[in-house]
Amino acid sequence: HAKRSGRGRVVVYSREMEEAAKRVTRIEQALRRAVSAGEVEPHFQPIVDLRTRRIIGFETLARWTDGDLGSVPATVFIPIAEERGIIGPLSQLVLRKAAEAARSWPKDLFLSFNLSPSQLVDQNTGLHILATLDRTGFDPRRLEIEITETGLMNDPASAEKIVENLRRVGIRVALDDFGTGQSSLGRLREFHFDKLKIDRAFVSSILDDRPSEHIIRAILAMCEGLGMDVVTEGIEQEAQAERLVQFGCAGGQGFLFGRPVDADATLGYLRDSFRGALRVKAI
Ligand code: C2E
Ligand code: MG
Ligand code: MG
Ligand code: MG
Numbered sequence: 001h002a003k004r005s006g007r008g009r010v011v012v013y014s015r016e017m018e019e020a021a022k023r024v025t026r027i028e029q030a031l032r033r034a035v036s037a038g039e040v041e042p043h044f045q046p047i048v049d050l051r052t053r054r055i056i057g058f059e060t061l062a063r064w065t066d067g068d069l070g071s072v073p074a075t076v077f078i079p080i081a082e083e084r085g086i087i088g089p090l091s092q093l094v095l096r097k098a099a100e101a102a103r104s105w106p107k108d109l110f111l112s113f114n115l116s117p118s119q120l121v122d123q124n125t126g127l128h129i130l131a132t133l134d135r136t137g138f139d140p141r142r143l144e145i146e147i148t149e150t151g152l153m154n155d156p157a158s159a160e161k162i163v164e165n166l167r168r169v170g171i172r173v174a175l176d177d178f179g180t181g182q183s184s185l186g187r188l189r190e191f192h193f194d195k196l197k198i199d200r201a202f203v204s205s206i207l208d209d210r211p212s213e214h215i216i217r218a219i220l221a222m223c224e225g226l227g228m229d230v231v232t233e234g235i236e237q238e239a240q241a242e243r244l245v246q247f248g249c250a251g252g253q254g255f256l257f258g259r260p261v262d263a264d265a266t267l268g269y270l271r272d273s274f275r276g277a278l279r280v281k282a283i
Pocket of ligand 2 (some may be wrong): 059114176276
């Protein structure tokens with residue numbers, strides 16, 4: 001009997017894997033269709049000056065709702081898009097729509113845009129970004145690209161070439177999710193980043209955890225020395241924001257200030273920001 005149940009478990013396990021693989025393929029096919037049909041949308045999350053609570057820019061985050069699958073989280077469809085070679089066209093679509101929307105926003109606001117690791121080994125990435133900005137008439141000096149350390153590891157020389165070409169026209173480069181994954185301080189010597197985004201893992205424990213506090217303070221000191229801007233991600237509580245201001249962190253992002261919303265709703269954020277009302281709205 002034991003044997004049989006053992007074998008049964010193996011069968012169940014492989015069936016689960018088969019189901020998972022089927023689901024990935026289903027998402028892949030639906031996503032391909034959605035990208036060709038132009039159905040992936042940019043949403044925008046405010047990035048604020050922590051002291052004044054005024055919006056200084058927005059991060060672009062891809063959103064996709066399928067007729068059958070419903071709303072699929074970016075954490076699910078972005079990795080599939082990467083693995084299955086859809087990230088290039090998806091990225092172009094989202095950047096084009098984002099640039100079209102952000103074109104009419106106040107000129108002092110920046111727009112940030114995420115690049116996946118696989119895009120940093122493909123020299124077409126830079127060309128596509130420049131072509132998209134050109135076509136939409138979006139000022140490259142208002143664009144910031146967010147890359148992760150993982151994205152730099154595969155082929156650092158290739159990534160550097162792409163980044164250099166983008167920087168030449170004024171696009172800024174941010175290191176995203178800093179403090180997670182394969183963090184290496186050496187990378188900060190080899191590569192110049194305009195901005196560093198501290199991962200939300202540190203923020204969630206900043207109020208009750210001494211190590212997180214010390215780590216954030218050390219990162220802030222390092223950024224100041226290296227001349228990098230800083231944004232702390234994942235701020236959900238007022239007390240976290242206040243603590244970060246005490247530490248001297250200038251930039252913040254998180255549900256406290258606003259969730260990612262579509263282009264229309266973003267105009268509401270802009271109105272609130274100009275009235276200085278983001279603080280009130282957040283509570
Ligand atoms: P990311 O670039 O680190 O983006 C920040 C993520 O944190 C977003 O998740 C955002 O919704 C979430 N977030 C923001 N504030 C808070 C907060 O206060 N609390 C919590 N718990 N979460 C917060 P999202 O939109 O699900 O995106 C996940 C990841 O997918 C992104 O991480 C990014 O790596 C990737 N991604 C999203 N859109 C794109 C895209 O257009 N292109 C590429 N290549 N990657 C994208
Ligand atoms: Mg990001
Ligand atoms: Mg991030
Ligand atoms: Mg992330």
